Amino acid sequence: MSRYKGSDFLRSVTLLVGGTAVAQLLMVLLLPVLTRLYSPQDFSTLSVYLGLLSIFSVVATLRFELAIPLPADNEDAANILALGLVCSAVTALLVALVLYLCSAELANWLGAPELSRYFWILPIGILLSGAYSSFQFWMGRRQNFRAVAKTKMQQAFFAGAVQLTYGWFSGGALGLILGQTINNGAGAMGLVWQSLRSDARLLSSIRPARMKQMFGAYSRFPKYSTLEALCNNASIQIPVIMIAGLAIGPEAGFLLLAMQIMQAPVSLIGSAVSQVYISKAPEKLREGQLPGFTQDTLKGIVQLGVLPLVIGGVCSPYLFSFIFGESWERTGEIVVYMIPWIAMQLLASPVSMVLHTTNNQPLAMGLQLFGVVVRVGAVAIASVIAPLQLTEIYAATGFLFYFVYLLVVLKVAGVAPSAFFGRNRIILLSVLVIYLAQFMFMLIGPVV
Template identity: 45%
Template sequence: MSLIDRVKQALGGPFMRAVGILVGGTVVAQAILAATLPVATRLYTPADFSTLAVFTGIIAILSVGTCLRFDIAVPLPLKDEDGMAVVLLSLGIAAALNLVLLVAAALFSTTLAGWLGHPELAPYLWLVPVATFLAGAYSTLQFWFVRRKQFGQLARNRVMQAAGNSATQITLGVAGIAPLGLLLGQLANSGVGSIRLGWRLWREEQATIGRVGRHDIARMARQYDRFPKFSTLEAMCNSAAVYLPIILLSAWSVGPEAGYLSLGMYAMQVPMSLIGNAVSQVYMSRGPEEARAGTMGRFTAEVLGGLLKSGVGPIICIGVVAPELFRLVFGADWTRAGVLVTWMTPWFVMQFLASPISLALHIQNRLREAFLLQGFGLVMRTGTVALAVSLPGAYLSEAYALSGAVFYALYLAVVLRLTGVTPDTVLTRLFSSIPILAFWIVTGLSGRFAIEGLLTYASL
């Protein structure tokens, strides 16, 4: 039975068809990125990737709050006119906030870059508000197409985003424009996505847009005011818990450690995004219906079972084989990144399981609990890295990886409890996935031994 067949059996019906469409687009997109990444690691140095890690971290922290989280409210209203009003509200807020941020970046770029420990970023900090706005716009528009259940559009969009990202980075890398080529590739990713979805929205929804007045936008702002009040800080804490330690690690560590960590995290996103992001979007699309029907616990348990059978195994497999695989694919300079992938594997397994179903907290209006969870994660993960600085050996990256595993395990447990999924149900789903997980572990060990033998033979 194929991977898709196993997920279909676990999830079934329209849910699986929607996931399958998104997975198909993601497979092609990730194939493009995977094919070009070994080229990028030979065009850019680990220090360039360290600069990219800081740049990406800043954008990731700011972009989740740039729309004040009205973007994730787009699928919730019953009427399409109200959903469109939320779209316009979200885009307007993102434009206003990033205009202020652009002025600040222009005036204080040298000071800010010095604080970050990367003075070479000063000429490029004006790109941060541009990238942040594009990321916020893309998220808003994406949720509109999730609302419309036009998953085919999102799948095609992912392919074009990957192509834009890779083409920009490789072209500028060949021209020797570093690290700017990496930064502009990141910008192109969101830019291609938001421009394409924005054009389709304007072309297909002019009638809906025309029925939305300023009073509708104001009414939606009041109706969903809980999102800026609670969800904005929660989301920023979530993102900061992942990226702030990387920014601190880049400033505190000697050498391009953040670059190794960045490449390792980037590579691990491939199996995670293959299934996890697709499930997240479809979960958000179908979740409100399940919540209204009172079947959120059953629905969440089904999704968890599908995640265990579809994506956890490949993540473990990559973690086992990573040290030798990175040396083979990316070059000997990147072996350290593969070692860090092994350390990060438990973290990404827990995150892969927790992230899609954590949207239940938003669907069920448990925003206070979500905020408290993410605040705890930010304090714990940043504090762990800060504590590791004072310890002998200063294993900052390893400490960061382990803190992620602990946090997402706790996060998963809390989300399952709040959605009504019992421990017995979780154990049943886990035991049923053991044969699949065992297959992936054996595959990873076999691959590692094979690559070690190949590298040993090549060195003789």
């Protein structure tokens, strides 16, 4: 990323990373307290709720938020923003209706009967997530990354306050679930307020007729990107829900904590780079600079994300019992299995936006369908032939999926895989040696 030193790209990424870093640091610092206030079973219940929330939230807007950066006219973009908000409200209402009719049956089918008492929160969470995602892309278009960074910190503060307070005085999964919902709410309200202050004139241009026109102009997003996003989240969340129902003990709770720790680099670096990448990629494509831009972006991710991820991850078996409590030792082992998966995700996810920039939504959808088949299918088969290794197999399929995804994205961006791996060979070989050494030691010798 040295080519962009002093550029708007690097400043924007740094600003978003800074805001996200403060938020992630706060949540990580709170986790050792939360694991002592809440049980692994509470986290297991949370994992099922978050799985459902993630699956519905990512399709609530029909993916119109991805189209917000694309029009040349800001008023067109404002009407696309309105489309995303309306679709989110309709999705939340439909989910609320279904839950009103059969919440108990659904909770029993998911293997989490206690969740039926908390289902009333799910439609609220879907609406807030859709609103936050839409306004986040709107702020990216308006180059107001400072507002997005600020909401990241607001989210972490309010979510942590609710979870700590509820856990201290009452306990139970409801505190964790409410915290996650307020997390999205604080961010959405902050971006709405900022948008009304700075972009009131543009937002006043929203009209039903123009929204209909934008729906037709960008119909490829609901046609292709919605199913793509649904498959992407389903490939991640459905196996977690299956593990919660099939595994012995609170395995899904251990897995959720591992995912929260390991997804921090993806949120910290990947999400920030992704948001800025998609805001700059259309211009780079028009100028014929997309391959070099993608190469430099990936090199920065390797240096700033993959190397620290692997070094920190291999230490987890030695640290988790001390940091989170003796009952969470299993989480440290899961983290080691997840390192290849998260490293590939950290590389592929930010630059995967090139598929939308180049109008390759059908290809993106096909990739995500592949992910669902591989990841859900592998866990389903493992539940029969290797029921004690569900989590390990789930982690392995994550690596396989994102490795294939990265190769496809490189091809679309015009980057030769050999050029990418050759340019980063020293760091990639170093992290491979570090990881394999720890992995083999964990398999053949006890962790002390």
